[in-house]
Each structure stands twice: as C-alpha cells, then as structure tokens.
Amino acid sequence: xxxxxxxxxxxxxxxxxxxxxxxxxxxxxxxxxxxxxxxxxxxxxxxxxxxxxxxxxxxxxxxxxxxxxxxxxxxxxxxxxxxxxxxxxxxxxxxxxxxxxxxxxxxxxxxxxxxxxxxxxxxxxxxxxxxxxxxxxxxxxxxxxxxxxxxxxxxxxxxxxxxxxxxxxxxxxxxxxxxxxxxxxxxxxxxxxxxxxxxxxxxxxxxxxxxxxxxxxxxxx
Numbered sequence: 001x002x003x004x005x006x007x008x009x010x011x012x013x014x015x016x017x018x019x020x021x022x023x024x025x026x027x028x029x030x031x032x033x034x035x036x037x038x039x040x041x042x043x044x045x046x047x048x049x050x051x052x053x054x055x056x057x058x059x060x061x062x063x064x065x066x067x068x069x070x071x072x073x074x075x076x077x078x079x080x081x082x083x084x085x086x087x088x089x090x091x092x093x094x095x096x097x098x099x100x101x102x103x104x105x106x107x108x109x110x111x112x113x114x115x116x117x118x119x120x121x122x123x124x125x126x127x128x129x130x131x132x133x134x135x136x137x138x139x140x141x142x143x144x145x146x147x148x149x150x151x152x153x154x155x156x157x158x159x160x161x162x163x164x165x166x167x168x169x170x171x172x173x174x175x176x177x178x179x180x181x182x183x184x185x186x187x188x189x190x191x192x193x194x195x196x197x198x199x200x201x202x203x204x205x206x207x208x209x210x211x212x213x214x215x216x217x218x219x220x221x
Contacts, residue, residue, distance in 0.1 A: 062202075063122060063141035070164060071102035075118045076133040079109040088145035089133045095152050101164040108132065111206040139160060145152055174212035183211050 065073055074096060076089035094104050108115040118134060119126065123140075135142040137160045142148060151157040171177040176215045182188045183205035190209040192202045 030139075060143075061115075061143050065121060065136050068104065068113055068136060068139040070138070072096055072106050072161070073104045073106065073136040073139075074133055074134075075106045075108060075114060077109045078181050085132055092133045092135065092145050092148055095148060095157075097169075099157070099161050100166050100169065101161050102112045102167055107179070108208065110180060110208060113206060130172055138164070172213060172216050175216040180210040181213050183209050 034144050074092060076093060077085060078089070080086045093103075093105065106114040106117075110117070115130075119128070119130065122130070122134070123132060131144060133145055135144070135148055142151070142160070149158070153159065172179075175181050183190070183202060185204040186209060186210035187193050187204035188205075188208060190202050191204055193199050202209070
C-alpha cells in the first residue's frame with residue numbers, strides 16, 4: 001500500500017492493477033486493435049457511401065450465362081458489413097429456395113473470383129459500382145433484389161421457373177449446405193510445395209482453401 005505524504009492528496013493503491021483502473025482504457029489499447037478499428041470504420045464508410053460512378057449495363061436482353069438454362073444463378077454475399085445488402089441477399093435467397101428448383105448460389109465473400117466473374121458477365125469495369133444480389137434465371141439476367149421482389153409479388157416469378165427441375169429441401173451430405181468443401185490437394189492451406197519452385201499457391205482452390213461442392217453445383221464459369 002502507498003502511504004500518504006505531507007501536502008499530497010490522500011491516495012492508496014494495493015497493486016498496479018488498481019492503477020490501471022484509474023487511467024483511461026484507451027491508454028492500454030493494443031496498437032493492433034486500434035489499426036483494426038480504423039480499417040473496419042474505413043471499410044464501412046466506403047461500402048455505405050460508394051464513390052464509384054453509377055452502374056451502366058448493356059442491353060439486359062444480351063446478358064446471359066451459358067450453360068445455366070436449367071437452374072437459377074444468384075450472386076450474393078454472406079457478410080454483414082452493409083446491413084441492407086445482407087438483408088437483400090438473405091431475402092432473395094429465401095424466396096428462391098421456396099421455389100424448390102435448382103439454385104446455384106455464388107457467395108462473393110467466400111470466393112472473390114465470383115465477383116470478377118459477375119463483372120465480366122455484366123460487362124462492368126473494376127471501378128463500376130455493383131450492388132448485390134444479382135439473379136439469373138435460365139441463364140438470363142433478371143436484375144437485383146427489387147426486380148425479384150416485383151416478380152414475386154405479382155406472381156410472375158413462377159412463370160419464369162415453370163418447367164425447371166424440382167429439387168428436395170434436404171441438406172447436402174457432402175458440404176452440409178455450405179456449397180464448398182475443403183481442398184484435398186492442400187488441406188485448406190491454399191499452399192503447395194514443389195521440389196523446384198518451393199511453396200506456392202494451390203491452383204485447385206480459392207483464396208480460402210475451398211473448392212465448390214461437386215454434389216451441389218456444376219463447375220463455375
């Protein structure tokens with residue numbers, strides 16, 4: 001315990017732990033935590049107030065995905081960075097799953113290659129704004145969440161999917177419904193070793209060491 005000195009204010013402290021409680025918590029914040037906070041805030045501001053030019057698509061009738069005539073393809077994100085985008089993606093997936101037809105769900109937050117793929121299909125540059133989700137039915141471009149909601153509320157959506165194969169609502173046993181499985185070539189590390197080249201990136205999986213579940217989807221474009 002610290003004793004009182006003449007002319008000094010009364011103060012007693014039994015340990016250095018008590019001293020920490022008297023100081024501002026910010027004095028002890030880790031520099032790494034501070035950097036993460038700044039990065040997260042910057043990301044939120046960027047996504048909520050995009051500085052990209054408005055999206056300009058070519059003739060929508062010409063936007064198609066080859067080989068997707070017997071299913072629905074939806075590009076979405078499972079990240080909650082922007083609440084409205086996350087809610088739109090969740091609502092669209094819920095509506096589409098209720099149709100009980102084949103759905104190819106492409107999560108751009110798990111595989112960044114899907115975002116590049118979508119921009120190429122839509123004919124957009126890397127600097128163009130792109131709001132998710134984006135839906136294709138029978139390979140033809142439908143639009144985003146607003147367009148799908150209008151089709152669903154008017155009853156036109158069922159006409160779009162009429163004739164598509166029906167599927168059960170069960171969960172895939174191979175991936176548990178995630179749509180991805182661990183890469184067996186690198187065991188999910190996204191790294192492979194070669195005797196001549198040493199360590200390098202695995203070419204069989206995405207940046208997260210995952211590959212698409214063959215039981216759920218066909219090969220991506």
